[in-house]
Ligand SMILES: Nc1nc2c(ncn2[C@@H]2O[C@H](COP(=O)(O)OP(=O)(O)OP(=O)(O)O)[C@@H](O)[C@H]2O)c(=O)[nH]1
């Protein structure tokens with residue numbers, strides 16, 4: 320057990336922490352802050368630390384008087400962090416002193432419960448609770464926070480108390496109780512906390528049942544313009560939805576230099592955590608990737624689960640992966656992402672808990688040491704190599720069939736699977752959510768004059784595709800390499816159409832697939848006015864279609880047929896890729 324003589328939140332204070340051993344206690348102090356304390360003070364602090372009080376009272380008269388007296392003698396405020404069983408967990412010395420989240424790691428707390436610790440601090444002048452006290456109350460999810468005034472004579476005077484509130488329409492974080500002279504305090508603590516905790520739990524249950532999901536606050540912190548960041552947050556919100564997360568609020572900050580530690584300013588970070596607590600959010604999702612050190616620094620400030628866009632995408636992939644191949648690729652990507660974040664930080668990782676950002680490799684696996692993760696990565700890589708061998712066999716089979724391959728590529732949710740379905744009368748899942756498709760599907764498509772091609776649909780692209788994911792999905796993406804023609808499907812109704820096209824171009828380029836002939840189709844044209852379709856088609860040299868409408872595909876099919884190399888006509892049934900050949904394609908009906 321340690322007594323922490325530590326001040327937090329003051330970045331200008333020296334960071335060095337020394338440990339002094341005092342009796343059986345470890346005293347952590349910031350240089351200089353403890354100087355001037357006499358040995359008798361330390362001994363008195365130790366005695367204070369060894370006290371126990373009944374569970375039913377906030378603080379006993381005796382403890383309050385001793386702390387007040389000592390505070391007056393030392394001319395320093397004293398903070399007592401007390402457990403529900405009445406054990407003094409920490410004694411803190413110095414103005415504004417508060418425990419750090421790390422020091423409370425063993426007192427786990429859920430998003431909707433309290434930590435089971437209260438902080439009562441003395442104040443040498445009569446002063447109400449400060450904003451900083453309220454921040455500590457909320458961020459540390461304390462049972463109660465209290466400020467006890469100390470008279471000139473070292474006697475306890477007014478006691479100001481505050482406790483957290485369940486999320487409410489007014490957005491109030493806490494309730495300040497009416498200050499009372501210490502001796503008049505009449506609060507049956509155990510009953511009070513029991514009621515408060517049930518209220519918090521009830522609101523949490525209500526919240527979870529009503530939404531059936533986790534909820535989040537989205538954050539963008541970057542030097543980009545506000546408008547650009549908001550556009551990106553729009554996509555992050557769709558990603559969150561795709562992962563089954565309800566979005567409660569969005570926060571944008573244009574960052575400056577010096578914000579590297581937490582990605583955004585510390586003040587803003589605290590404000591955001593407060594907002595998350597007010598709204599009852601389960602997690603905060605950053606649009607920007609958090610470096611391992613940043614994720615660690617943030618987890619030292621707050622217990623609320625914080626994840627980044629990459630983790631969110633990995634989570635979606637983990638939900639959608641159905642095939643062995645898909646699952647292996649996702650797990651590999653997750654482990655590669657987590658490895659640098661695991662090193663010696665078991666506690667902060669275990670705070671991830673369950674749910675979003677922690678699906679896939681289970682928590683126990685996350686907590687295993689580096690070596691075991693490495694072994695697992697090596698094992699998965701071998702499995703992928705095995706998958707790749709099978710893939711090669713499949714490819715060889717296709718090539719033996721001598722059929723040209725037409726691969727549909729494009730931004731996620733552009734309508735690729737819908738197009739494959741309409742072209743080949745298939746029914747692969749297509750839905751209005753990002754990353755619906757993860758696995759590659761191949762279908763035959765027969766053109767008029769018995770010409771045939773293989774059409775493949777695969778995983779969609781997204782801007783800033785996490786590199787671990789690109790690496791892990793290489794086997795899936797490699798299949799694109801066999802394509803004789805890439806059909807780039809663009810959602811013509813997307814507001815950021817240019818960026819989506821650029822993202823696809825740059826991913827193809829990074830895969831060295833930009834040399835494969837490409838045809839661009841503007842999909843979802845049913846959502847646009849005819850003139851707009853004409854203008855966009857001219858601008859992008861693309862063919863306008865609506866994948867939902869078979870008839871709209873005729874010009875595309877006619878065009879494709881002119882582009883595809885001449886292939887042997889379909890005479891005898893050949894080996895099929897995944898499925899029997901589909902009936903005549905649309906073009907055959909024209
Ligand atoms: N209005 C309209 N909606 C379309 C059209 N094509 C597809 N959609 C809808 O767009 C949504 C996404 O379609 P998908 O075919 O799943 O898109 P995808 O590109 O395969 O998406 P991922 O697999 O997630 O990358 C679905 O709700 C489709 O019904 C279209 O031409 N017009």
Ligand SMILES: [Mg+2]
Nearest residue numbers: 735736755756
């Ligand atoms: Mg799809």
